[in-house]
Amino acid sequence: MGLYIETRVRVDLETLWERTQEPDRHQRWDLRFTEISYLPRAEGEPQHFRYATRVLPFLAVAGTGVSAGERHRAGGDRVSALRFASPHPLSLLAEGSGYWRYVPTPDGVRFLTGYDYRPRWGRLGRAADRLVFRPLxxxxxxxxxxxxxxxxxxxxxxxRSRNRWLLETAARVLAVAVPLALTRPPLGLVSLDAVPLTVLGLTVLGLAAAVLVPPSSRTPAARRCLRTPPARSREPRLLAALEQP
Incomplete structure (x- = not known):
């Protein structure tokens, strides 16, 4: 798969399953989606769903998908697979597929995902995806x-964790912006020679703090997750059984 993310969660498997599989709970923590809703389905059929991501206050990019899960596997783990597509002309993401895997451990659950997608807009879209969208x-x-x-x-x-992250990010920005504002030469001067060395020092310290100080343990941070897949990682067979929505 093109993208791989893994974390370990000290919680029981059932709680993690509910908070990732129920749409109203899933959309609360997943930054990639604003709305997720299940569509009606017949017994035994895969679950179809609709999703939307609000990119501007007046603009939402929507798509559809199909998913299926296995809650009772021989090894005690669980897996969920999905395929998705967006017909919206402003969506760089045309179609894709992925999976979630839940592996019980002695102190919780190893929770991981792998997914990939096809960008639209030709060469421009592929370049934008490689340089900006995929890392994001x-x-x-x-x-x-x-x-x-x-x-x-x-x-x-x-x-609450989103608000904590916003406050912490604002503090890091201010740690750099305030000293930078103070380093501006007095009116009429074109050189930094008149700027006190203490102000320049504060600028360096502010930049170092913004970059090097680790996030609070109560604030979300992407750096805490594993981003490199194990050598033997593979897609679940369940994914091959799903048709593109």
Missing amino acids: MGWATAWSFDRLRLWCERGITPE
Whole structure:
């Protein structure tokens, strides 16, 4: 798969399954989706769903998908597979597929995902995906997984953890912006020679703090997730049984 994210969550398997499989709970922690809703289905059929991501206050990009899960496997793990597509002309993502795997461990669950997609817009789309969109999707998935972990392990709701992250990000920006504003030469000067060395030092310290200080343990962070798949990772067979929506 093109993207791989893994985390370990100290929670029981059933709780993690519910918070990832129920649409109203899933959309609370996953940064990639604003809305997820299941469509009616007959007994024994795969679950079709509709999703939307609001990219601007007045613009939402929507798509559809189909998913299926296995809750009772011989090894005690669970798996969920899906295929998805978006006909929206502004969606860089045309169609794709992926899976979630839940592997019980002595102290919780090893929760991982692998997924890939086909971008649209030809060469321009492939370049935009490689340089911007794919790295952003990887970061958003990892950040969301850590947000889910905080909800399961510490009871920090997705809304609270988002607000904590926004405040911490604002503090990091200010740590750089304020000293930079102070380094501006006095009016009429074109050189930094008149700027006190203490102000320049504060600028360096602010930049170092913004980059090097680790995030709070109660704030989501993508860096806490594994982003490199194990050598023997493979797609579940369940994925091959799903048709493209």
